[in-house]
Each structure stands twice: as C-alpha cells, then as structure tokens.
Amino acid sequence: MWLYILKRLGAAATTLAAASVIIFIFIHLIPGDPLYVLLGDGATPDQVDALRQKLGFDRSLAVQYFSWLSNVLQGDFGQSIFFQTPVLSVIGDGAETSILLASITMVWIILLGIPVGMIAAMRHGSWTDQGLSGLAMLLASVPTFWVGLYLILIFAAWLGWLPSSGYPSIFDDGGLANLQHLLLPSLALAAPNAALILRLTRASMLDVAREDYVRTARAKGIRPWRVVVRHIFRNALLAVVSAFGFTLAALISEAVVTETVFALPGIGRLVVQSILRRDYPVIQGVILITVVLYLGVNLCVDLSYRFLDPRVELE
Amino acid sequence: MLSVEDVTVRLADSFNVVSGVSMRIERGEVVGLVGESGCGKSMTSLAIMGLLPAPQARLQAGSIALDGKDITSLPPYRRVEAGCGGVAMIFQEPMTSLNPVLTIGDQLAEAIRVHDGVSGPALRHRAQELLEMVRMPDAALQLGAYPHELSGGMRQRVVIAIALACRPQVLIADEPTTALDVTVQSQILALIRELCDELSMAVLFITHDLGVVAQLADRVLVMYAGRIVESAPVGTIFREPAHPYTRGLLACLPNPLARGRRLQTIVGQAPRPHEIGDGCAFAARCAYAEDACRSPGADWRQVDGDHGVLCRHPQSGQLVQ
Ligand SMILES: Nc1ncnc2c1ncn2[C@@H]1O[C@H](COP(=O)(O)OP(=O)(O)OP(=O)(O)O)[C@@H](O)[C@H]1O
Ligand SMILES: [Mg+2]
Numbered sequence: 001m002w003l004y005i006l007k008r009l010g011a012a013a014t015t016l017a018a019a020s021v022i023i024f025i026f027i028h029l030i031p032g033d034p035l036y037v038l039l040g041d042g043a044t045p046d047q048v049d050a051l052r053q054k055l056g057f058d059r060s061l062a063v064q065y066f067s068w069l070s071n072v073l074q075g076d077f078g079q080s081i082f083f084q085t086p087v088l089s090v091i092g093d094g095a096e097t098s099i100l101l102a103s104i105t106m107v108w109i110i111l112l113g114i115p116v117g118m119i120a121a122m123r124h125g126s127w128t129d130q131g132l133s134g135l136a137m138l139l140a141s142v143p144t145f146w147v148g149l150y151l152i153l154i155f156a157a158w159l160g161w162l163p164s165s166g167y168p169s170i171f172d173d174g175g176l177a178n179l180q181h182l183l184l185p186s187l188a189l190a191a192p193n194a195a196l197i198l199r200l201t202r203a204s205m206l207d208v209a210r211e212d213y214v215r216t217a218r219a220k221g222i223r224p225w226r227v228v229v230r231h232i233f234r235n236a237l238l239a240v241v242s243a244f245g246f247t248l249a250a251l252i253s254e255a256v257v258t259e260t261v262f263a264l265p266g267i268g269r270l271v272v273q274s275i276l277r278r279d280y281p282v283i284q285g286v287i288l289i290t291v292v293l294y295l296g297v298n299l300c301v302d303l304s305y306r307f308l309d310p311r312v313e314l315e
Numbered sequence: 316m317l318s319v320e321d322v323t324v325r326l327a328d329s330f331n332v333v334s335g336v337s338m339r340i341e342r343g344e345v346v347g348l349v350g351e352s353g354c355g356k357s358m359t360s361l362a363i364m365g366l367l368p369a370p371q372a373r374l375q376a377g378s379i380a381l382d383g384k385d386i387t388s389l390p391p392y393r394r395v396e397a398g399c400g401g402v403a404m405i406f407q408e409p410m411t412s413l414n415p416v417l418t419i420g421d422q423l424a425e426a427i428r429v430h431d432g433v434s435g436p437a438l439r440h441r442a443q444e445l446l447e448m449v450r451m452p453d454a455a456l457q458l459g460a461y462p463h464e465l466s467g468g469m470r471q472r473v474v475i476a477i478a479l480a481c482r483p484q485v486l487i488a489d490e491p492t493t494a495l496d497v498t499v500q501s502q503i504l505a506l507i508r509e510l511c512d513e514l515s516m517a518v519l520f521i522t523h524d525l526g527v528v529a530q531l532a533d534r535v536l537v538m539y540a541g542r543i544v545e546s547a548p549v550g551t552i553f554r555e556p557a558h559p560y561t562r563g564l565l566a567c568l569p570n571p572l573a574r575g576r577r578l579q580t581i582v583g584q585a586p587r588p589h590e591i592g593d594g595c596a597f598a599a600r601c602a603y604a605e606d607a608c609r610s611p612g613a614d615w616r617q618v619d620g621d622h623g624v625l626c627r628h629p630q631s632g633q634l635v636q
C-alpha cells in the first residue's frame with residue numbers, strides 16, 4: 001500500500017513536471033505584453049525596457065522557466081505583476097471563496113445525485129423515475145452559466161430571496177450568513193454534475209440489481225431495503241466513486257464560469273482576470289496548484305477503491 | 316411437504332414459459348427435474364421461491380404450499396415473517412452468486428441473523444458450523460475470505476452453506492454443478508445427497524443431465540416446453556419411459572456398448588415460448604403424433620401406481636438401444 005502510494009507520487013511528480021513546462025510555454029505564447037497592461041498605452045519604450053529588465057522578462061524563456069521552477073520548489077511562486085504582491089497571497093485571497101464554493105457544491109452533488117439516483121432506480125420505469133431522469137438529462141446538457149443566469153433571474157431578480165452576486169467573507173460582518181451568497185452559485189455549479197452522478201447512480205444500480213448475487217441475497221429472506229443498501233447500492237457505488245475524479249475536473253473548469261457569472265472573488269475569476277492582465281506568475285501558480293489538487297483527488301479516489309472493492313490490488 | 320399446484324408463469328410479452336406445473340415433494344426425498352435448456356426449469360424454481368424476476372415474469376396462476384401453509388407469491392422475507400421460510404435455493408452459477416465486496420462470513424451472517432436471530436459469538440459459531448457442514452477446509456479461516464479468493468467448487472459450497480443457514484425443509488438446487496468440472500461436480504452431488512439425508516430435507520434437483528439424475532434422484536419429473544410431461548420413480552424412467560420425449564432423451568444418451576453407432580438425436584428443436592400452441596408441444600417432433608395431438612386437451616394419465624404421463628399414446632415396454 002505504501003509502496004503503491006510512493007509509486008503514484010512519483011508518477012504524479014513526473015506529470016507535474018511535464019505540466020509545468022506546458023503551462024509555462026503556453027502562457028508565454030498568449031499574445032500581448034504584460035508590461036503595456038501594467039504601464040498603460042502611454043508608456044515610453046524606455047520605461048517598458050526598464051521594467052522588462054527589472055522583472056527579468058528580457059532573459060530567454062528557458063532561463064525564465066528554470067528560475068521560476070527553482071523558486072517554486074522552494075515555495076516561492078513569485079510576485080504578481082499586477083498586484084505587486086506575492087502570488088501565494090493573491091491566490092490565498094481567492095481561496096476562501098473557491099474552497100467554500102467547491103465544498104458546498106460537492107455536498108449538493110452527493111446529497112442530490114446519489115439519493116435521488118437511488119430513488120429513480122428503485123422506482124424504475126415509474127413516472128417518478130421518468131420525471132427525475134428527464135430532469136437530469138436536461139440539467140446535464142445545459143451549460144452551467146445558463147443554469148446560473150436562470151437561478152439569478154428566478155431567485156434574485158423575481159423572488160428577491162437570495163443575493164445574485166458577490167461574496168463577503170464569512171469572517172466579515174454577517175459571519176456564516178454570508179454563505180447565502182454561495183447558495184445560487186453552488187447550485188448552478190452542482191446542477192450538471194449532480195445530474196451526471198444521478199444518472200450514473202441510477203444506471204449502475206439497475207445493472208447491479210440484475211446480478212445473480214442480488215437474487216442470492218433476496219433468497220436469504222433479508223428485507224428489501226437491506227438488499228438495496230448492502231448489495232445493490234454498495235456495488236453500484238464502485239462506478240459512482242470513480243466518476244468523482246472526473247467530476248472534480250469538470251468542477252474546476254466550470255467554477256471559472258460560475259465565479260464570473262456570479263462575480264465571486266474566487267480563484268476562478270482570478271484566473272480569468274489574470275489572463276486578461278497577462279499576469280503570468282499568478283496564472284502559472286493557480287494552474288500548478290490546480291494540477292496538484294487534481295492529482296491528489298484522483299489518488300484519493302483510487303485509494304478509496306481499495307476499501308470499497310476487495311478485488312482491487314494496488315500495485 | 317412442498318406442494319405445487321398448477322403453477323403458470325407468464326412473461327411480460329404474454330407467453331407462458333411454465334404452464335400448469337404441479338408436483339409434491341416429501342421429506343428426505345430427492346426429486347429430479349429434467350429438461351432441455353430453456354424449457355422453464357429455472358422459472359419453475361424461481362416461482363416456487365417467490366423470486367420471479369418482476370416485471371419480466373409473473374405468476375399467472377397456481378398455488379404453492381409448504382406443510383399446508385400457502386406461500387404463493389410471497390418473497391422470501393415475507394415468508395420468514397409469516398414463519399414459513401423453509402424453502403431455500405442453490406443457484407446455477409457459483410461464480411456470480413456471491414456478492415464480490417462482502418466476506419463469506421458477512422454473507423452467511425445475514426442469513427443466520429434472519430433465520431436464527433442470533434448475534435455475536437453465537438453467530439460466528441453457527442457460520443463456522445455451516446461451513447464445516449459443507450466440508451469447507453479451514454472453515455474458521457474462510458469466514459474472512461472474499462468470493463474471488465475461492466475456486467468455483469468452494470464458492471458453490473458457500474452458496475450451499477448460505478442455503479442451509481435458512482434451515483430449509485425444501486432445498487431447490489438449480490443445476491448447481493453445470494458450471495463446475497467433473498470431479499468437483501461429483502463432490503458437490505455427494506455433498507447434496509449427504510445433507511439431504513443428514514438434515515432430512517426434501518430436495519428438488521434441477522438438471523439437464525440424465526446421468527446426474529440416475530445418480531441422485533429418487534423420483535424424476537421430465538419437463539418439456541413449460542410442462543411436466545412425465546413423472547416416475549427413477550428406476551421406472553430409465554427402464555420403461557412412457558412419453559415419446561423421454562424415450563427420445565434416453566435414446567440420445569451415448570451408450571458405451573454401442574460404440575461406432577451414430578449418436579441418436581431427436582429431430583427438430585424444442586419450441587420457443589411463443590411457438591407453443593394449444594396442442595401437445597412435442598407433436599411436431601413426435602413419431603407417434605396424429606391429428607388429435609395438435610388439438611388441446613391431452614390429459615394426465617396414470618400409467619401405473621406412481622408413474623404418470625401427459626400424452627395421448629404413451630409407449631410401453633423397454634427402450635431398445
Ligand atoms: N428474465 C427473463 N425475461 C424474459 N424471458 C426470460 C427471462 N429469463 C428466462 N426467460 C425465458 O424463459 C424461458 C425459460 O427459461 P428458464 O431459465 O426457466 O430455462 P431453463 O430450463 O432453466 O434453461 P437452462 O437449462 O438453460 O437454465 C426461456 O425461453 C427464456 O428465454
Ligand atoms: Mg436454468
């Protein structure tokens with residue numbers, strides 16, 4: 001087991017190294033110069049050159065990459081060109097929003113996707129099932145921003161129940177009540193993903209229900225709900241858990257859109273703005289951290305498999 | 316003890332796969348149910364178990380009683396509640412009949428808890444005892460094993476142990492050895508015979524292998540296209556089969572004394588459920604069929620004492636091979 005984790009970490013490091021090169025090169029391929037963004041259009045060539053030298057952008061790309069890499073390895077992600085503050089603190093400012101948004105979204109996905117999927121499967125073929133499956137199909141196929149806009153329209157503009165944009169920190173005035181700002185965004189972000197998990201839960205439960213061992217379980221005389229939970233759901237979970245790795249990837253890219261639609265001060269919006277500002281160090285930092293997160297979650301998913309499925313050998 | 320009256324199973328697309336099947340099985344008796352693949356043997360046993368796969372199949376008519384108590388259409392858990400959970404079943408496919416993510420011990424424990432109401436050390440003790448009953452080597456150790464760690468024969472022993480945990484009066488074995496190799500097959504057959512005597516259970520043994528029937532059964536029911544067409548003690552079936560189908564089946568058995576002769580076959584194929592008409596389903600393949608056979612209304616006839624047949628012109632005399 002530890003050997004397996006070690007191996008996976010080694011593989012992750014390789015992936016990370018490759019990712020860092022790709023990130024670095026692609027970002028520098030984006031047309032536009034951060035210096036003009038920073039100094040404004042009226043800047044003289046001399047001013048620009050001076051700043052270029054100060055920031056080290058006059059060196060070759062390879063030299064820049066290695067100096068960035070060696071700093072990152074020491075935990076220094078550099079300075080934001082735009083904010084003139086350390087990248088980690090810029091990211092840290094957006095972290096609260098994004099972490100809370102992601103967590104609440106995950107709770108929605110699990111709370112809506114799995115139990116509702118179970119209900120649909122248990123009422124297979126009924127109106128309940130057809131209604132729920134149809135709704136899931138619809139939600140899975142519309143884009144997040146569209147769901148977000150409709151949620152804003154209904155709950156913020158018409159009903160006026162919930163705020164439509166922004167997010168003051170829970171450490172500011174209002175405290176935990178500020179979380180209501182994340183309700184609509186997290187629902188918008190959860191909708192397509194919960195719909196996918198719902199459909200997957202339903203489909204794999206229907207698959208498992210046909211297995212011979214489910215019949216064996218029924219033959220023992222145990223109660224139906226126990227058959228469903230312990231035999232059908234327990235095995236259906238294997239397929240659902242493996243989908244959570246993909247769900248995370250979807251969440252990361254969709255969070256960018258959601259944070260923009262709801263004007264949330266999170267990391268997703270930071271990326272969009274940093275790209276517009278050509279704030280290379282921030283973009284690189286965020287993407288690198290995202291890749292680490294993604295690899296970490298997938299490792300956890302694979303490890304959890306070992307506990308869910310005794311047939312899995314981690315080698 | 317187990318009495319099955321006129322059971323008819325209908326598929327969702329409204330064809331009967333089992334039509335008017337009746338049987339009685341007494342304590343300590345092994346009844347063999349033979350028939351070709353697809354003739355409705357598994358459907359009959361699932362109907363008796365109350366486990367017909369809804370909504371694809373349902374019990375259209377008939378009744379099932381255990382020791383005089385009506386258990387028709389009750390799923391096993393309802394039977395336990397009603398205090399007559401005495402029918403258990405061993406399934407055809409040992410490789411897929413056990414839950415891959417639960418240990419053998421857990422899967423046994425579920426059944427023991429339901430039928431014995433014990434827990435803790437008593438539960439564990441009973442689980443181990445059951446594995447010992449099915450001659451499982453290292454029983455105590457195997458409680459913690461997962462199905463994938465066991466061979467097919469061992470898994471089938473576990474499936475039998477789970478069935479025994481239900482303290483059955485009647486054990487239905489649906490082709491329990493079809494998926495196993497020959498040596499394991501004979502061990503499992505011997506085990507079932509021993510358990511039947513030891514626990515004085517009634518056994519309904521389903522198979523398409525006449526050799527197994529000869530070895531194990533006291534009485535034989537021959538099934539064709541969803542109907543029981545002949546019923547007789549095992550000796551009688553092999554000595555003087557009366558139904559042309561049974562005679563055909565027996566003639567198909569390879570005979571070591573007749574080496575070099577062509578193997579016999581029954582001409583044609585068994586009808587699919589939707590092809591079964593009102594008349595005798597075997598008429599199309601039967602050498603003795605006449606027009607009357609193709610119209611409905613053949614009655615069950617008693618050839619003698621305990622030998623019955625569903626045919627207008629039962630044959631008599633020994634089979635010549
Ligand atoms: N779930 C199902 N849905 C619809 N039809 C079914 C289903 N299971 C079986 N059948 C049909 O019912 C008929 C009887 O099947 P059954 O399984 O009882 O046959 P069997 O005698 O047990 O055959 P085998 O020796 O192959 O096990 C077959 O024609 C089969 O096609
Ligand atoms: Mg069968």
